[in-house]
Amino acid sequence: MANTERNASPANAAWSSTQAYVLSVFCLVLGVALGYLFRGSASPVMATAAATAGSAPQGQATQPQITPEQQKAMVDQAVAPLLAALKTNPDDFNTLVQLANLYYDGRQYPEAVKYYQLAVKSQPTNADLLTDLGTSIWYTGDADGAIAEFQTALKYRPDHPGTLFNLGIVRWQGKLDPKGAVQAWEQLLKLNPNYPEKQQVQEYIDRAKQHAKG
Numbered sequence: 001m002a003n004t005e006r007n008a009s010p011a012n013a014a015w016s017s018t019q020a021y022v023l024s025v026f027c028l029v030l031g032v033a034l035g036y037l038f039r040g041s042a043s044p045v046m047a048t049a050a051a052t053a054g055s056a057p058q059g060q061a062t063q064p065q066i067t068p069e070q071q072k073a074m075v076d077q078a079v080a081p082l083l084a085a086l087k088t089n090p091d092d093f094n095t096l097v098q099l100a101n102l103y104y105d106g107r108q109y110p111e112a113v114k115y116y117q118l119a120v121k122s123q124p125t126n127a128d129l130l131t132d133l134g135t136s137i138w139y140t141g142d143a144d145g146a147i148a149e150f151q152t153a154l155k156y157r158p159d160h161p162g163t164l165f166n167l168g169i170v171r172w173q174g175k176l177d178p179k180g181a182v183q184a185w186e187q188l189l190k191l192n193p194n195y196p197e198k199q200q201v202q203e204y205i206d207r208a209k210q211h212a213k214g
Contacts, residue, residue: 068107075106093122097129104136112136127157135166143174161195164188168204178208 066074082099086092100115116133123129134149150167153160164184172181185205189198 071106072108075102075108078102078106091122093119096122100132100136104132107139109136109139113140125156127153127160127163130156131160131163131166134163134170138166138170138174143170146170146174159191161188161192164191165201168208172208172211178212181208182212 079099079102082095082102086095086099089095096115096119100112100119103109103112103115113133113136116129116136120126120129120133130149130153134146134153137149138146147167147170150163150170153163154167157163164187168181168184168188171177171184182205185201185208189195189201189205195201
């Protein structure tokens, strides 16, 4: 997870060690899940890069992990032809989305935000795009900005499972609001009774409720 600047509130100062522990464990458990659930489509180029960067089980030989600089260079190479195409047709929706996705998958989140915003101008009611934009904003450390985009997405798709799931994450981890997280996740399950990760989401709801009790 990206580091975020969390807004302090009077309740935060009274956190018990148990509360802090529950939240930290929750965030660690969700680390991999968030990367997958936040975006529905992964670029083959960056999926390969992510696999290269992953760690192998202990005792097995593996290539050295790529550095942030190397990862950026890979992303720059992947987006170069798209940036060139955009010079000819700066408003091409598909190119803008491809660029945003590549930057997102390559963890270049400020650039992802830039191109998702441009794409959203063409399709302002596209809940998928708004969710991707909000997620990218979250990874830049702006919880409030992310929540604003999620809430906009829900105006057009109130039952959007990815948006509701992400909203719960950001409310809890970014705003230290477990009750708000529970609200989003319960809405997710209510509107999506056949959600494939229903059991997992229910576990998160139970943990958030436990955290809210202190």
